[in-house]
Amino acid sequence: MKPSTLRIGRRYRPNRLADHYDVIVIGSGMGGLTHAALLSELGQRVCVLEQHYTAGGYTHSYERNGYEWDVGVHYIGDVGAPTRTRKMFDFLSEGKLQWAPMDEEYDRFFIGDKVFNARAGKQEFRDNLVGQFPEEAQAIDEYLQLLRQVGDGLAAFSTGRMLAPWQRTLAGPLLKWKTPSLMFRNTHEVLSELTSNPDLIATLCGQWGDMGLPPKQSAFMVHAMIARHYLYGGFYPVGGSWRIAESIIPKIQASGGEVFTYARVEEIVVEHGRVTGVQMADDHLIACDRVTSSAGVANTFGHLLSDEVTRSYGYDKKLDSVEPSFGHLGVYIGLKGTAEELGLPKTNFWIYPSNDYDADVERFVANGDAEFPVVYISFPSAKDPDYENRHPGTATIEIVAPAPYEWFESWADKTWGKRGEDYERFKAELGERLMGHLYHRLPQLEGKVDYYEVSTPVSTNWFSGYQRGELYGLAHTSERLQQDWLRPQTPIKGLWLTGQDILTCGVTGAMMAGLMTTTAMMGVRRMTPVMKKIFG
Ligand SMILES: Cc1cc2nc3c(=O)[nH]c(=O)nc-3n(C[C@H](O)[C@H](O)[C@H](O)COP(=O)(O)OP(=O)(O)OC[C@H]3O[C@@H](n4cnc5c(N)ncnc54)[C@H](O)[C@@H]3O)c2cc1C
Known part of the structure; x- marks a missing residue:
């Protein structure tokens, strides 16, 4: 088997560090990489420190047994035309990142025994939905109006997060x-004012797994943001999701910066109210003027700062006002035969037991033997036109389903791969249940599966550093979105935040958070020429 080319970034060694970095960024996810690349564009020398063996955070991919899977990128919206999102990706990757469109019907919702689809294109989305719900044309049009309203509001929301305290006043x-x-407001409440048809509400909320909260718990802002994001269809990065980080790293290196892997930060060092550097897991101290944490706020304030610092700035209480998002199970499947031979679609499957998503979640949390409230199936090798070149004659599938961290907590301190037979048995049971859903929808796959493995929230903790195996960082409740402290600038001098927790989840959410943090840190005047370069 060929050696893996998917491990990207440079292995950390103290003697590989430069004498001085302007900014240290903790975490090489989309938020950290975007911020580092933009700083580099402004001539700053940046050191990105990543605890994992490869760079990219949730955009990384991994290989096993001749197969390759992505872990946190199944589809990206808004990149089929020169939108702001597409322009950002083009700028960061110097145009190297290419996007493959999914099928016109990019999301398919199996709701009880009914099937609905999301179709690419605003008008097509509308007409298709009206075709499925002919009496609901007015509600559907009003819904699209609301999406537009939220779109306008999002700009104000993110601008507010970037401003300094005096500007905010x-x-x-x-x-x-x-x-x-x-x-x-909560998503279900808003949609219930448009329609009383539970199937229509369920179809409009069919992507709730993209932010991890069912409609009665989620903020309409995030619902609308995701719906808008995919309105023109889903796209997949050609060559796999690991190409995202690989194509951005050269921009960080252009000003002398570097992205180090196996580089776990143990503590952000603060002296007299100012950040002076970071202490690494090997005890090495790297001095710098500014640190940006892209490792999530639970890690930053719960682990990376000393208790004394966290308490003195009130971050212990602030952390109590937000919750982690749900944990998840991942099933990574390898098959003999190409996606075409196996009849795999470029469409995501969302499988729901009923149209009452909130009740299904509640039932499942209370009793793990209840039906999974959502099972998501993705066909990455079908979506990636380059997969066949890298792994000829094979195909891959991924399944994602929610699972509370508490179910696995007792194995959290054990080493990956050595958690014992009881853990393996539990995983196998859950994996079989999820594979059952796959075979039910695509019976032609019976006997074609060559390999599969299951990940749990403790795997997420091990590889991605989320303490409770969170799928999307903080839960996307209305309360979270109204927390004013979730912003790039902190009151601790020299400490900045970026990534999904300060805006919203999603690769694009994290990327836009990287842009926000850089703008807040460097100032609008210095960023204006860069913005012009990106957005024209
Ligand atoms: C199963 C799944 C499916 C998803 N599907 C999609 C999708 O289809 N489309 C989409 O847009 N989004 C999707 N997402 C969400 C998206 O991947 C994330 O919202 C986004 O990538 C988060 O980026 P980030 O930079 O904020 O954080 P991350 O990518 O999580 O990066 C944080 C990094 O910090 C590192 N770190 C933590 N602690 C330390 C430390 N002490 N020292 C050094 N490094 C540290 C971690 O290892 C990690 O690499 C999915 C997520 C998951 C989990």
Whole structure:
């Protein structure tokens, strides 16, 4: 078997560090890499420190037994035309990242015994939905109007997060006026005012797994953001999700920066209210003026800062006001035969036991033997036109389903791969249940599966550093979105935040958080030429 080319970034060794870095970024996910690349564009020398063996955070891929899987990128929206999202990706990757469109019907929702589809294109989405719910044309049109309203409000929301305290005092009332209050209401409440058809509500919320909260718990802002994001269809990075980080790293290196792997930060060192550097797991101290943490706020304030610092800035109480998102199971499947031979679609499957998503989640959390409230199936090798070149004659499938961290907590301290027979048995049971869903939908795959393995929330903790195996960092409740402290700048001098926790989850959410943090840190005046270069 060929050696893996998927491990990207440079292995950390103290003697490989430069004498001085302007900024240290903790975590090489999309938020950290975007921020580092933009800083590098401004001539800053940046050191990105990643605890995992490869760079990319949730955008990394891995290989086993001749197969390759992505872990946190199944589809990206808004990249089929020169949108702001596409322009950002083009800029960061110097145009090297290419995107393959999925099928017109990019999401398929199996809701009880009914099937609905999301179709690419705003008009096509609308007409298709009206075709499925002919009496609901008015509600569907009103829904699309609401998405537009939230789109306008999102700009005000993110601008507010970038401003310094004195600017917020001045601009606060205007930004509040531009941020419609419906953004912070729960999704189900907002949709129930448009329609009483539970199947339509369920279809509109069929992507709830993309942010990890069912409609009665999630903020409409995030629902709308995701719906808008995929309105023109889903796209997959050609060559696999690991190509995202691989194509951005040269931009970070251009100003003398580097992305180090196996580089676990143990502590952010703060002296007299100012960050002075980071202490590594090998005890090495790297001094710097500024540190940006892209490792999630639970890690940053719960582990990377001393208790004394966390308490003195009130972050212990602030952390109590937010919750981690759900944990998940992943099934990574390898098959003999190409995606075409096996009849695999470029469509995501979302399988729901009923149209009452919240009740299904509640039942499952109370009793793990209840049906999975959602089973998501993705066909990465079908979506990637280059997969066949890298792994001829084979195909891959991934299944994702929710699973509370608590079920696995007792194995959290054990080493990956050595958690014992009881853990393996439990995983195998869950894996079989999920494979049953796959065979039910695609019976032609019986006997074609060559290999599969199951990951749990403790695997997520091991590889990605999320303490509770969180799928998407903080849970996307309305309360979380109204936390003013979830912003790039902290009151600790020299400490900045970026990544999915300060805006929203998603590769694009984390990328835009990277842009926000860089703008807040470097100032609009310095960023303007860069913005012009990116967005024209
Ligand atoms: C199963 C799954 C499917 C998903 N599917 C999609 C999808 O289809 N489309 C989409 O847009 N989004 C998807 N997402 C969400 C998306 O991947 C994330 O929201 C986004 O990538 C988060 O980026 P980030 O930079 O904020 O964090 P991360 O990518 O999580 O990066 C944080 C990094 O910090 C590192 N770190 C933590 N602690 C330390 C430390 N002490 N020292 C050094 N490094 C540290 C971690 O190892 C990690 O690499 C999915 C996520 C999951 C889990």
